[in-house]
Amino acid sequence: MDQPAGYLHWGFILISWPNLILIGLMLVLFALALILPFPGHGSSSEKEKEA
């Protein structure tokens, strides 16, 4: 842990592995937020019928 991070150097792209992994995890989390159903909520059409 007390060492400099490793870096991905690909052409003009230079980014540390921790930063790259974190950005990847954020993209996964964002995708999951769009896909996963929200607890306690049915489909939007059901809600519209209730209203």
Added chain:
Amino acid sequence: MPWENLLPDRQPFYVGSWVYVFGVVTIAALVWVVLSGVVLAAFGPQWWHLSSAGRFFNSLHFWSVQVFFVFMVLHLWGQYFMASWREGRAPTWMIGVVTFAVSIVAAFTGYLSQQNFDAQYIAMNAKDAVNATGVGGFFNVLNFGQMYGLHVMLLPIAIITLVFLHIVQVRMKGVVPPLGHEVKPAVTWELRKK
């Protein structure tokens, strides 16, 4: 806005999405940032570097900042792709943008306030970049007292005020509907009066 409508008790159906949770998590992280920061400020650098309790609060402060930024960026992505500045919500969006910018300065002054070699390294590398922008005459990254004062006093006050205004704007204008639902206005206190 009447007091009884200050906190939401009902929201439109489309708010039932995880995308709308990112902003709330950001605020929760900010609460932890402020609380852990108050403890750190009370006990000082020697405590946060050398005692186990101090290191714990130091880590709590650091990691809550990480959570704060991660979820603020996720919130930004969600609102950007939803075009959240629609239908009179430009002030909400712009206050969010300014909050993001001020938060970056707050994080930067935090790195400079660590009182370790990392802080010195960052300050020495940053001074030329900051001076090149022209603000170095006032914003001296090598001046620990100035950086620490900004970090523990002025910038937190600015962020808390901006977040408060951001939330008030969201409450006044209502949560932005997803694209394609513009014809159904958000549930706001003005609608409830009817």
